[in-house]
Amino acid sequence: MFKVLVTEHIAEPGIEILRNQPDVELTYDPELFRDFEKILQIIPEYDAIITRSGTPVNKELLSKAEKLKVIGRAGVGVDNIDLDEASRRGILVVNAPTGNTLAATEHTMGMMIAAARQIPQAHNSLKIERRWDRKKFMGVELAGKTLGIIGFGRIGSRVGIRAKAFDMKVIAYDPYIKKEKAEKLGVELLDSLDELLERADVITVHTPLTDETRNMITRKEIEKMKDGVILLNIARGGIINEQDLYEALKSGKVRAAAVDVFVKEPANDNILLDAPNIIVTPHIGANTFESQTNVAVIIANQVLAALRGEEVEFAVNAPFEETTAKVMKPWMELAEKLGLFAVQVACARSKEIVIEYIGDLGEDVKAFTAAFLKGFLSKIVDIPVNYINAPFLAKERGLRIVEVRKEEGTNFKRLMRVACEIDGKRFSVAGTVMEGKFPKIVEINNFLFDLVPSGRLLIIKNIDVPGVIGKMGSILGKHNVNIAGFQLGRVGRGKEAKAIILVDDEVPAAAMEEISKLPEIMEVQKVDLG
Template sequence: MSVYKVLITEHIAEAGIELLKSQPDIEVTYEPELFRDFEKILEIIPEYDALITRSGTPVTEELLERAKRLKVVGRAGVGVDNIDLNAASRRGILVVNAPTGNTLAATEHTMGMMIAAARLIPYAHKSLKEERKWERKKFMGVELAGKTLGIIGFGRIGSRVGIRAKAFDMKVIAYDPYIKREKAERLGVELVDDLEELLRRSDIITVHTPLTEETKNMITKKEIEKMKDGVIILNIARGGIINEKDLYDALVSGKVRAAAVDVFSKEPATDNILLDAPNIIVTPHIGANTYESQTNVAVIIANQVLAALRGEEVEFAVNAPYEDTAAAKVLKPFMDLAEKLGLFAVQVACSRSKEIVLEFRGEISEDTKPLTTAFLKGFLQKMVDIPVNLINAPFLAKEKGISIVEVKRPEGINFKKLIRVTCKSESGEFSIAGTVMDEKFPKIVEINGFLFDLTPEGKLLLIKNFDVPGVIGKLGSILGRYNVNIAGFQLGRMEKGKEAKGVILVDDDVPPEAIGEIKGIPEILEVKQINL
């Protein structure tokens, strides 16, 4: 029987250590302070098959180069900023984490911070305990009952916050473009269609989204101005989602009654501007810090490492070791295409689809699992804040409730090999199809029945409009005023003068103000900005 050696360089809960030690094929070295001696780690790492860390151990390319036996790195927590994922992938080393272990801890911390902000509890505590003052009138609070709670991000944590808020007799609304309406309705929560409506209606706002390009600086001065006077704002998710300077200004002006913040754009945050703001409650990123959650994380990461060492399926893989098989090389252009189709579809109309149909035509219909997985990899990229890869994509899709139906047709029609995506939702159907030219160039060839010859890369605007003279000129004028350069244009139409679809390739992101003006053109029926 093979014996695998596991090195643990930081503190994890005893339950995880005992689980590993109880396995007959595992030998554990537990040195929880070793992360402070990087040179010693470099010296001994060649002996080990697995490494378990938290955030303090720098898993660098140098370390991975020396780790000749290393098969898996386990991060006991969520973030993997201390691990060189590319270097691990190049060496075929799997990286796993434990993203679900702290869900309840973060949920309960949110509720605690919400109550503390509404009633200014820490300030009242300090006044009485440290200053020995009895100031009842100074700390007049507000009740949660009857208030509208707006939850931005209705995933694992956001939905649990919603359940608990309803127990406080709050009205709960949520904004999440990637959550199906049925989930919110099942929990008695109203899912709103746009962020602005949530900002306008909420008395208390809490964010529970990943930090992505889409959510960075999601809440700035502009969004705060749309909120009610006296709103309470919470961020127990990720630093950077709320602009800290703008939140500070809103607290000083009184626009925001109170705020509660556990996460910051730069940590440790001992000199952050929010520490000087009035009516703010701050904690040092302790949302996951409970004995129970740390036990959960330790057990999850131990099981992930065991599965990886034994060649079993792992649920929380953060990277995908590079494959160099002949089959992978043949399929790779179509996998790249499938990934781009997923990324395109989720930005246009498919994020809340009840069902997604993937149709494979021609020879590629023989082995569709890699293509479906690649599609999910692209589809999920904008939904989560961990790297999505070919290993974890199916698990993430299952967690999100994404339903995929595969249709295999051995014969081609217009193209010998084709992938078509059809998304079915309350608002109707959306379809997009693509092929690979000359066995290496992915192309989008059809969008909702309109024919195109589009390379799926870069920034573009997808336009639905009436095919009448002058539309392109109006579009060009608006983009020109905002200094957005047009790199290319394609038009798809079925009949002159009827509905048409256009794709405008641009060199820069199109500002929201420009999108608003384009939507105001009478002939424009719809406009979507897509980044591929």
């Protein structure tokens, strides 16, 4: 039974999904976020917590969350969650980024039009002040203007599509988006933020709030903009410096601004409320009935999938896309087995490990590196290791991973090779996937094998002379160890060879000692690949 805690309001369809699960015990208290001390008291018994932006899922809370496996953010932003601490503890963070995409997109377009045409000011003049003042509210048309979009992801790209329908020229800046995506939408993707600032008549930001984007737009950036620019922030408070925006509105450098998000919320006393020519809304970009239902349903299903070990679509702190892991599952399994193998045979004390990715293994190999680390660290740390915390645990231990990409290999079109150096000696092990689904270890220190990476093994370095195999078989038989298979990698008779003996039983220490004392044996090691 999974215990799930919901500390803030989410739409009823999401709550119903959770209530109706036979393996879920739900606690739903939409006002609990106001009592952080109570959350600290009860969090130790829960497997999952679902929040919005009002619950600080910080280091203090996580230190008490002894059973916590997943944090669900009902929305997009995760500013209230300590992602590093959650990752270090192996806790998955999921969100619902697509649930409010259209709502935020439409709110952006509404705010853009309202700012350009001074619609709220004209409304207040007529409705509140009862003044018929047509000349005062002279606006500008969007058609023919250049819209600069900072952040061209789910929302930014949709804003671009709609802006083109208004006959705007659209340019964008996003260092993480491929130019092909923008080109397909008829948008010019720029290499420089400064160029966007200089060319755009209207600028809108659609990035998450990170160390990289905090105060991305300050006085310095505003000075590079056109006089009379229109500036929008419907993304996250803190991306645009509020004091600097206030000064730019007062001076007239910025013709108009539209802001839905603030550094500190509620923003009842924010300096921007006193600025001229600004339209403000109380963080309602996602506030539509449709989006709130979407978000609630998505986050409920994401949390359930995570708890049950199923595929999760929107993992915030996983080192890779879940779809990548699913498509490349045999390679993930291989990478993990290579980690298990390397740590038991040679690399446990290494401070640097090189992983060579040879051939077409996709653009992003982070998933494979995380899988390797999961296998490698599972033998040397005293806490459970998963794909999420493995990179953090490696960093804490001072383990450096060097990823190397190479073209198609000689013997295999696609190959993973792990290498480390200990006491001046290099060790390497490599593997591939046969027929698209069968992981195999095919190389150990340049000796070729065809090894299924599972079960118990003996790895033996010996001199290739007659009688060695028989002697080892006799010793294992004497100790009631059954041999399941044997492979030999050799250079030539009388030279160094590498043997692998597959065994069904645990090899006792006495048998290991006897084998190691054979004159032909240079080294013998036990490996358990599960």
